[in-house]
Amino acid sequence: MAITGLFLSFFLIIHLLGNLQLLLPAEEAQLQYNSYSHFLGGNILVKLVAYVLYLCIILHSLDAIYLAYRRKKANGVSYSYDRRGRASTWYSRNMTALGIIIFVFLVIHFKDFWYHYKFGDLPTDVNGNKDLYTLVVVAFEQLWYVILYIIAILALGYHLLHGVFSAHRTIGLYHPMYNKVIRVLGVVFAVAITIGYIIIPLFLYINFQS
Amino acid sequence: MKIKLKIWRQRDSRSKGEFKEYHLDDVSKDMSFLEMLDTLNIKLIKQGDLPVEFDHDCREGICGQCGVMINGIAHGPLKNTTTCQLHMRSFNDGDTIHVEPFKAAAFPIVRDLKVNRSAFDNIISSGGYVSVDTGQAPEANSIPVTFEEAESAFDAAACIGCGACVASCKNSSAALFTSAKISHLARLPQGDKETSTRVVNMVNQMEEEGFGYCTNTEACQVECPENISVLNIARMNYEYNKAKVLAKK
Numbered sequence: 196m197a198i199t200g201l202f203l204s205f206f207l208i209i210h211l212l213g214n215l216q217l218l219l220p221a222e223e224a225q226l227q228y229n230s231y232s233h234f235l236g237g238n239i240l241v242k243l244v245a246y247v248l249y250l251c252i253i254l255h256s257l258d259a260i261y262l263a264y265r266r267k268k269a270n271g272v273s274y275s276y277d278r279r280g281r282a283s284t285w286y287s288r289n290m291t292a293l294g295i296i297i298f299v300f301l302v303i304h305f306k307d308f309w310y311h312y313k314f315g316d317l318p319t320d321v322n323g324n325k326d327l328y329t330l331v332v333v334a335f336e337q338l339w340y341v342i343l344y345i346i347a348i349l350a351l352g353y354h355l356l357h358g359v360f361s362a363h364r365t366i367g368l369y370h371p372m373y374n375k376v377i378r379v380l381g382v383v384f385a386v387a388i389t390i391g392y393i394i395i396p397l398f399l400y401i402n403f404q405s
Numbered sequence: 406m407k408i409k410l411k412i413w414r415q416r417d418s419r420s421k422g423e424f425k426e427y428h429l430d431d432v433s434k435d436m437s438f439l440e441m442l443d444t445l446n447i448k449l450i451k452q453g454d455l456p457v458e459f460d461h462d463c464r465e466g467i468c469g470q471c472g473v474m475i476n477g478i479a480h481g482p483l484k485n486t487t488t489c490q491l492h493m494r495s496f497n498d499g500d501t502i503h504v505e506p507f508k509a510a511a512f513p514i515v516r517d518l519k520v521n522r523s524a525f526d527n528i529i530s531s532g533g534y535v536s537v538d539t540g541q542a543p544e545a546n547s548i549p550v551t552f553e554e555a556e557s558a559f560d561a562a563a564c565i566g567c568g569a570c571v572a573s574c575k576n577s578s579a580a581l582f583t584s585a586k587i588s589h590l591a592r593l594p595q596g597d598k599e600t601s602t603r604v605v606n607m608v609n610q611m612e613e614e615g616f617g618y619c620t621n622t623e624a625c626q627v628e629c630p631e632n633i634s635v636l637n638i639a640r641m642n643y644e645y646n647k648a649k650v651l652a653k654k
Contacts, residue, residue, distance in 0.1 A: 269578070367647070
């Protein structure tokens, strides 16, 4: 859970940095983003990392299902009057629910962009690269799609808020000072990722309103 | 004070339990929570009813015997306090108080508020000790231990094994209890020698007893009467991962 989670968190940084190219002026962004996507699709090293990524998503999900099963089994009969929530944060107790939101989002996300790019028939830009940029921009002209993304990214943000430090705890970081450092860095990371990913759909929606 | 109690009554582990309502009209705010239950039991016995069974021993907050869910929280509203050290002044006149036993698959209910915590004993006997020859007491200064080491080991050793960590955990994990013993002994030169075998045995035993996995919500430390640090869990994970990675067979 911890190792796959940390790898997925690391991927989020790379994915965000790549996608920030969408914020460039339209013509420049189109050519650069399409050639960037073309490069990613063609590079053998990137392909290998992509397979690790798919594997991590699957293992992380399977692990979550197993944890939920163990929880149900270990809890036995539930409390009739339960106020235990005061001792922990709501998002730390609801990582499974947040994870399900993220998973459903990923299915939509993969279908709309990854599948279309890999297996769909996309027109090309002037450089001859598949025009993923236009596909993205058109998608984010719809308000409901932007709202869907924002909800999913907020879920991701809370998932990270607990997940990043929790992963380090599971791996065994017990040093009191570095534990505090990771706690703070985990929050900074979660906030930065959330803001970074929310800016993109919002920016595209506002800029391409006709 | 007038108090309305809703207490979990259950004949044995196999029967179905339910909340029963009781009223006490003359509760003093200086009574401990257990003394209030004693008062109720005297009343019940006089009426010819069966008293409410609950665990207790020292009533000084050091033995770890008492422990019930009070208004849905292990050991009641005060943080880092045992049930016996909770007093009725923490409640208001006319309050309704829900009292339930700790619930987890590994803690079967014996009767009413009493649960069987033998699973904890099994975890300790699977490795929570130092294997040494008994005999004459060794020279105290032959193994140097610094003040800081001794203090931090003692902080972990302060666990009284009440089970509030398991009861407070959404996963019913015994990670705080088990890790307290592992990190107590790992911090001392006498105990550290056996850390790798100890941690693997105790973690395996913890799983065998049917406790859940830790997902680091940290609720356990908040409700722990001894405020045992969740960093002990990190230490246990570290020692466990190290033992597994460096395993010779």
